[in-house]
Amino acid sequence: MEKTIVARTGNEAMAEAMRQINPDVCAAYPITPATEIMQIFSSFVNDGLVNTNLITVESEHSAMSACVGSAAAGARTMTATSSQGLIYMHEILFIAASLRLPIVMADVNRAISGPINIHCDHSDTMAERDSGWIQIFSENSQEAYDNMIQAIRIAERKDVSLPAMVTTDGFIISHGMERLETYPDAEVKKFIGEYNPPYNVLNLEKPITVGSIVLTDYYLEHKKAQHEAMKNAKKAILDIGKEFGKVFGKEYGFFEEYKTSDADYVLVCLGSTAGTTKAAIEELRQEGIKCGLIKIRMFRPFPAEELAAALKKCKGIVVLDRSEAMNTQAGPVATEIKAALYDAGIAKPMHNYIYGLGGREIYIEDIKNVFRNISKDTKGSNEVKYLGLKEA
Amino acid sequence: MSTKPNIKGWKDLNVGGVVESGTSEHFHTGDWRSKVPVWQEKNCIQCMNCWAFCPDHAIKVKDGKRAEYDYAYCKGCGVCAEECPKTTIAINAVKKDDPNAKIDSFDGAKNPTFAEKAAILMVSLKDAKEKFGVK
Numbered sequence A: 001m002e003k004t005i006v007a008r009t010g011n012e013a014m015a016e017a018m019r020q021i022n023p024d025v026c027a028a029y030p031i032t033p034a035t036e037i038m039q040i041f042s043s044f045v046n047d048g049l050v051n052t053n054l055i056t057v058e059s060e061h062s063a064m065s066a067c068v069g070s071a072a073a074g075a076r077t078m079t080a081t082s083s084q085g086l087i088y089m090h091e092i093l094f095i096a097a098s099l100r101l102p103i104v105m106a107d108v109n110r111a112i113s114g115p116i117n118i119h120c121d122h123s124d125t126m127a128e129r130d131s132g133w134i135q136i137f138s139e140n141s142q143e144a145y146d147n148m149i150q151a152i153r154i155a156e157r158k159d160v161s162l163p164a165m166v167t168t169d170g171f172i173i174s175h176g177m178e179r180l181e182t183y184p185d186a187e188v189k190k191f192i193g194e195y196n197p198p199y200n201v202l203n204l205e206k207p208i209t210v211g212s213i214v215l216t217d218y219y220l221e222h223k224k225a226q227h228e229a230m231k232n233a234k235k236a237i238l239d240i241g242k243e244f245g246k247v248f249g250k251e252y253g254f255f256e257e258y259k260t261s262d263a264d265y266v267l268v269c270l271g272s273t274a275g276t277t278k279a280a281i282e283e284l285r286q287e288g289i290k291c292g293l294i295k296i297r298m299f300r301p302f303p304a305e306e307l308a309a310a311l312k313k314c315k316g317i318v319v320l321d322r323s324e325a326m327n328t329q330a331g332p333v334a335t336e337i338k339a340a341l342y343d344a345g346i347a348k349p350m351h352n353y354i355y356g357l358g359g360r361e362i363y364i365e366d367i368k369n370v371f372r373n374i375s376k377d378t379k380g381s382n383e384v385k386y387l388g389l390k391e392a
Numbered sequence B: 001m002s003t004k005p006n007i008k009g010w011k012d013l014n015v016g017g018v019v020e021s022g023t024s025e026h027f028h029t030g031d032w033r034s035k036v037p038v039w040q041e042k043n044c045i046q047c048m049n050c051w052a053f054c055p056d057h058a059i060k061v062k063d064g065k066r067a068e069y070d071y072a073y074c075k076g077c078g079v080c081a082e083e084c085p086k087t088t089i090a091i092n093a094v095k096k097d098d099p100n101a102k103i104d105s106f107d108g109a110k111n112p113t114f115a116e117k118a119a120i121l122m123v124s125l126k127d128a129k130e131k132f133g134v135k
């Protein structure tokens, strides 16, 4: 297959994926740093490069509501947002998931107010982690592009039928220009295939009611059905990641392991910090510290068993959390990892750091230090530490 | 109230919990009615307002004409009486279980004349049920 090598920002890469996906409907409202995605996409609409019906709405709450309506009418539906926009969609996100509508969203990670801030952290996505959406994180523009294409297939697979959000780190990826390999339009079109919606409220041949009230009698069963669909999503993510590898040359799974096979210390993180960590690992290995990285790609559903198995051999674990859970016990990622290890009967030293909130820079030296710290500690610590904090 | 009989467990739910049309057939809203409308066929001008406005399917149509109530689906909301141009003549409502029930014209402002009032039968729910064969 002939790939085209271009220089693209994360937002440009996501908009390009959307052009190739050519959804029936997009409903969106602009918000920094995701604005560009829809801005670029709206030029595609204007220039006739897509057949999409673009709905410019008055808020993100309306954007997600329009997406739900459009998806329920059998249209392949996409949107893009960030931060306040995502949490303004909050109530409708749960409805989209419970209605099992395979809407795909580009979510550019940005801190949640307050204090008001426009820079990267993962608090927006983490605030929606229980909404029933599939959540896929990307390290760079290439992954953002690849993940968008795969998310369509994962979300739409019949035994899944759930909405999915693909995230990038605000500004760091969204506005950082990188090398991107794009695939021919025809190949992407073939990979995603024809859309066969779960149902269509506008089908007069088979009239249905969507969103009816479910009280004490069947609400519980409804959630169980969602739970099972999420389990099926795990399988779908693996299958489709493999198939993607066969077609486009890069296979995807639940997480990426980097130099873990002989690693004494493994750091777990999401998104762009994985790139910084890889550089730190290279340098530390020169110093003789055998360290590795696990970069979680799929946060929802959470690959608990697989992560526990991957962390089994190492002597110590560092978990970096780019958002706060405010439980004073662990950040959102560390909470999940701890639960996964508990279930697998694994107890080993772990350090959990909150870092990079509100776009605070993370340096290779910071990462080297956290590895050095865990390599000197045999007991671990329950204290949630803040990395790069100004103490005085 | 009855639910759709073939839903037993979570595996039987349609994706997204969508339901096929016409399930209101399974719900007898008449179960919780506290007032009952009574139709006086002789005063009816067949405008079909009541049929169009009834929020359930309590008003039956036969040969293109308004027919008797199906009380199984009548919740006693009074919309039909409100929308009937011959309110209190063609449709009136009676409070449940009150043998001396006064006419309740729902909007209370139609001011029926004494003759009209007399024309409206002071039927009790029991009588109405008997008259219309409702169990």
Ligand code: SF4
Pocket: B037, B053, B054, B055, B056, B058, B059, B069, B073, B074, B075, B076, B077, B078, B079, B080, B081
């Ligand atoms: S009272 Fe209400 S439910 Fe009963 S027939 Fe009249 S409009 Fe229909």
Ligand code: SF4
Pocket: B039, B043, B044, B045, B046, B047, B048, B049, B050, B051, B066, B080, B083, B084, B085, B086, B087, B090, B091
């Ligand atoms: S609204 Fe009144 S007059 Fe019209 S069809 Fe119904 S009962 Fe008869």
